[in-house]
Each structure stands twice: as structure tokens, then as C-alpha cells.
Amino acid sequence: xxxxxxxxxxxxxxxxxxxxxxxxxxxxxxxxxxxxxxxxxxxxxxxxxxxxxxxxxxxxxxxxxxxxxxxxxxxxxxxxxxxxxxxxxxxxxxxxxxxxxxxxxxxxxxxxxxxxxxxxxxxxxxxxxxxxxxxxxxxxxxxxxxxxxxxxxxxxxxxxxxxxxxxxxxxxxxxxxxxxxxxxxxxxxxxxxxxxxxxxxxxxxxxxxxxxxxxxxxxxxxxxxxxxxxxxxxxxxxxxxxxxxxxxxxxxxxxxxxxxxxxxxxxxxxxxxxxxxxxxxxxxxxxxxxxxxxxxxxxxxxxxxxxxxxxxxxxxxxxxxxxxxxxxxxxxxxxxxxxxxxxxxxxxxxxxxxxxxxxxxxxxxxxxxxxxxxxxxxxxxxxxxxxx
Numbered sequence: 316x317x318x319x320x321x322x323x324x325x326x327x328x329x330x331x332x333x334x335x336x337x338x339x340x341x342x343x344x345x346x347x348x349x350x351x352x353x354x355x356x357x358x359x360x361x362x363x364x365x366x367x368x369x370x371x372x373x374x375x376x377x378x379x380x381x382x383x384x385x386x387x388x389x390x391x392x393x394x395x396x397x398x399x400x401x402x403x404x405x406x407x408x409x410x411x412x413x414x415x416x417x418x419x420x421x422x423x424x425x426x427x428x429x430x431x432x433x434x435x436x437x438x439x440x441x442x443x444x445x446x447x448x449x450x451x452x453x454x455x456x457x458x459x460x461x462x463x464x465x466x467x468x469x470x471x472x473x474x475x476x477x478x479x480x481x482x483x484x485x486x487x488x489x490x491x492x493x494x495x496x497x498x499x500x501x502x503x504x505x506x507x508x509x510x511x512x513x514x515x516x517x518x519x520x521x522x523x524x525x526x527x528x529x530x531x532x533x534x535x536x537x538x539x540x541x542x543x544x545x546x547x548x549x550x551x552x553x554x555x556x557x558x559x560x561x562x563x564x565x566x567x568x569x570x571x572x573x574x575x576x577x578x579x580x581x582x583x584x585x586x587x588x589x590x591x592x593x594x595x596x597x598x599x600x601x602x603x604x605x606x607x608x609x610x611x612x613x614x615x616x617x618x619x620x621x622x623x624x625x626x627x628x629x630x631x632x633x634x635x636x637x638x639x640x641x642x643x644x645x646x647x648x649x650x651x652x653x654x655x656x657x658x659x660x661x662x663x664x665x666x667x668x669x670x671x672x673x674x675x676x677x678x679x680x681x682x683x684x685x686x687x688x689x690x691x692x693x694x695x696x697x698x699x700x701x702x703x
Contacts, residue, residue, distance in 0.1 A: 323351045327464050331471040341372030344443070344468055349374045352428070352457050354447045358416060360384065361441045361472060362395055368442065373416070382412050389413075390429055395439045400430040400462055402453045417446050428453040430461045432469035440472045441465070517554035521547050574598075575605045579612055579630050589620055595632035598639060604702050607675045608632070608641050611683075614672050615643035615695045623647025623693065634703045641697040649687045672697075 327344055334340045345357040356375055360368040366386035370377055387396055389409060394401050405424040408414050419425050425446050432441035443465045445453070453461075528543035570578035576595035583591035600608070612630055619628050625647030632641050669685065672695070676683040681699035 323347055323460065324463055324467070327467050331467050337471060337475045338372060340471055341468070342374065342376070344464060345372055345374035348443065348445055348461060348464055352445055352453065352461065354428075354445045355418070355449070357443060357445045359441060359443055359468075360391055360395070362439055368392060368395060370416075371441070377416055382410075382416065384410065384413070390427065391442050391444055394429040394431050395442050398431045398433050398437055398439050400428070400458050402458060403427045403429075404450060404452050417448070419448060423448075424450065426451045426453070428458060428461055430458070430465040432465040432472060434469050434473045440469050440476070443468065514554050514558055517550045521550040521554065524550065570605065570609055575600060575609060576632060578605075578609050579632060582609070582613060582616065583630060586616055586620060589616075589625065590627045591616065591630060592627070593630045595630065596634055598632065598634050598703065600639065600702055604639070604679060604699060607679055608639070608697065608699070611672045611675055611695075611697055612641060612643055619643070619645045619647060619693075623649075625692070637701050637703045639699045639702055641699075642694055644692065644694040646692045649689050649691050649693050651687070651689050 326347060330340050330343050334343070341359045345359050349355070349357045357373060358370060358377065359372040361371040363369050363383075368384040368386075368388070368391055370382035384392055386392060390401055390403060390406065404426050406427045407422075407424055408417065408419075411421075414421065414423075417425050425448055427447075428445040430443050430445075431439040432443060433439055443461060445461060524543045524547040528540050528547065531537075531539035531543060570581075574597060576593075576597045579595050580593045583593045616628065616630075619625050623645045625645040628643065628645040630641075630643050632639070634640075669683070673683045676697050676699070679699050680701070681697060684696045684698075685693065686696065687693035
């Protein structure tokens with residue numbers, strides 16, 4: 316016995332508010348609407364993020380949901396786009412898979428009622444498509460009832476989408492926290508390595524030369540004393556330079572005062588034994604983007620100095636619309652990327668130096684790529700969208 320139309324609304328309201336599974340809600344609604352309108356079936360298409368329609372439920376059960384109709388395709392697509400219900404007495408769907416779901420042959424007509432599931436702002440999040448293989452015109456009260464059901468369904472679909480988005484944001488937040496902690500630890504390890512390799516060894520050698528100077532003084536060998544003191548002074552200058560470099564790695568006053576372009580120029584001037592040309596536009600960027608791009612350039616140049624055996628490097632910074640691009644290119648030994656990860660770098664699966672840079676870039680919503688060939692140098696390319 317078909318459910319009275321007025322009772323159908325109350326039943327659907329109960330499913331929408333109490334049933335935890337959205338697919339179960341859609342299946343029940345499709346079956347109840349089919350029964351209430353004395354139709355042969357009902358298909359439920361959800362509107363995907365790209366605007367396409369994806370078959371998500373139906374009665375009778377569609378077997379393998381997933382039929383995808385392009386944005387604006389056919390009657391169903393027009394209903395989703397316009398947000399207006401449509402009744403077709405003699406319809407001939409073009410999609411073969413769609414005709415199979417309706418149980419009609421290539422030349423057979425079908426009567427259809429398509430209603431949009433609309434959220435309060437008027438956008439359609441789904442379409443309920445009732446069909447009858449017996450020729451009929453759905454009455455106005457049937458259209459009104461189907462529309463009321465569809466709008467109840469819309470609220471549930473919309474809330475499910477918001478819940479999915481919230482879960483996605485939580486996942487992004489958790490990943491961002493983990494990446495930030497990892498980057499902090501990597502920064503600490505880098506600073507500790509710089510201090511150990513530079514400052515600690517310089518101070519140890521300085522102590523040795525001062526002890527030798529003391530012994531030479533006791534022996535009355537003034538010439539050797541002067542020699543040891545000169546060596547000690549050189550080591551003191553070296554330790555001072557290494558310490559200043561480590562401090563610069565923690566903070567850049569020029570970056571804070573004059574911006575990224577000046578910061579990159581200062582970075583280039585303070586790298587010994589490597590000529591670096593800088594071509595940088597003065598861009599108005601958020602502080603966190605400025606700092607991150609500076610750190611990426613700093614790490615890239617550090618890798619050039621340590622590994623590339625390069626004769627020179629070039630840093631470029633430019634804006635393109637709302638996109639900012641940073642590249643660091645060297646003419647060193649290069650390497651041969653053998654995996655996709657080394658071409659489009661992802662924080663997992665990449666070498667440690669690249670991984671740290673990729674983590675910074677990913678937190679900004681950007682992408683880091685590497686172009687390199689043996690004996691032909693390397694280019695690190697960073698693209699950050701929507702920051703200008």
C-alpha cells in the first residue's frame with residue numbers, strides 16, 4: 316500500500332535526522348518516493364565538487380553506483396544547474412548506462428520527474444529522479460511532495476559534506492602539526508651540525524694553539540709564540556664567522572626590515588666561495604610566506620655549497636598573478652632523478668634536505684619540484700599559489 320504523501324514527509328524527516336548512514340538514507344528515500352508516487356524507480360544523483368552528477372543510490376538498487384554524468388548533461392544536469400523541478404512525459408535518455416538503469420531500450424520512452432535537492436542558499440547538492448515506464452504526467456501535488464522530500468535530503472547531504480570537510484581539516488591540521496615539529500627538529504639538528512662542524516672544531520684548535528703559544532713562551536721562543544697566536548687569532552675569526560652564520564640561520568634582521576628580495580641578496584653576499592646572482596622582485600607577501608621562502612632558498616644554497624661542487628648559482632623570485640615562484644639554480648655536478656618523487660618532491664620518500672624544503676612548501680599549499688641531470692646542474696623550483 317503506497318504511503319500517503321503527507322506521511323511520507325514525516326518519515327523522511329525521521330530518517331534524515333536519526334539514521335547515521337547517508338547511503339542508507341538515500342536508499343530509503345528512493346524506495347519510499349517510488350512507492351508513494353506509484354512509479355517504477357528513483358535514482359539519486361549527488362553533485363560532485365567538479366559539478367558532475369554521480370549516481371549514489373536508487374530503487375531498485377542500481378547494483379554498481381558510480382554512473383557519472385558530466386556537468387549540465389541532459390535533464391538531470393539541467394535540473395541540478397537551474398534548481399527547478401522538471402516533469403517529462405516522453406523522455407529518451409541518451410546515456411546507454413542510464414537507459415539500462417531505467418530498464419528501457421534504445422528507442423523506448425520513459426516518464427520522469429526530476430527534482431533538485433537544494434540547500435538554503437539555493438545551490439543543488441543532489442537530484443532525485445523518479446521514473447515510470449508507463450506513460451504518465453506527474454501531478455503538481457506529486458511534484459510538490461517530491462520537492463519537499465528532496466529539500467530534506469539536501470540538508471542531510473549538505474551536513475554530511477560539512478562533516479567530511481571537518482574531518483579533512485582535522486587531518487590537515489594534524490599533518491601540519493607533525494610537519495612543523497619535524498621541521499623544528501630538523502632545524503635544531505642543522506644548527507647543532509653547523510656548530511659542531513664549525514664553531515666547536517675551531518674552538519678546539521684555538522685551544523691547542525694557545526697551549527702551544529704558552530709552551531713556546533715558557534721556552535722563550537718568541538717567534539713560535541707569535542706564530543701560534545696568529546693561528547689562534549685566525550681560528551677565533553673563523554669561530555666568530557661560523558657563530559654569526561648560525562645566528563643568521565635563526566634570524567634575519569634584513570628579512571624583517573627590508574623584505575624577501577633584500578634578504579635573498581644578503582644571503583647571496585654572505586656565502587663564501589660561491590658567486591650567486593639574485594634576480595628578485597619586491598613582492599608584498601605574508602610574513603610566514605616570506606620566512607618560509609627565505610628558509611627554502613637558504614637550505615637550497617646550503618645544499619649547493621655542500622654537495623654540488625658548483626662554480627655559481629642563481630636565485631630568482633617572481634610573481635605571476637597570485638602565484639609566487641622561487642627558483643635556485645646551480646651549475647654543479649647535478650644528479651639523475653630516478654623517481655617521480657624527485658621530480659615533484661613530496662615530503663615522504665625524498666632525501667632529507669629536499670624533504671625539509673618540501674615540508675615547508677606543502678604547509679603553504681605549494682609545490683616543490685627538482686630538475687637535474689648529471690654534470691648539468693640542478694634547479695629547485697617552488698610555486699606557492701594564492702598569496703599575492
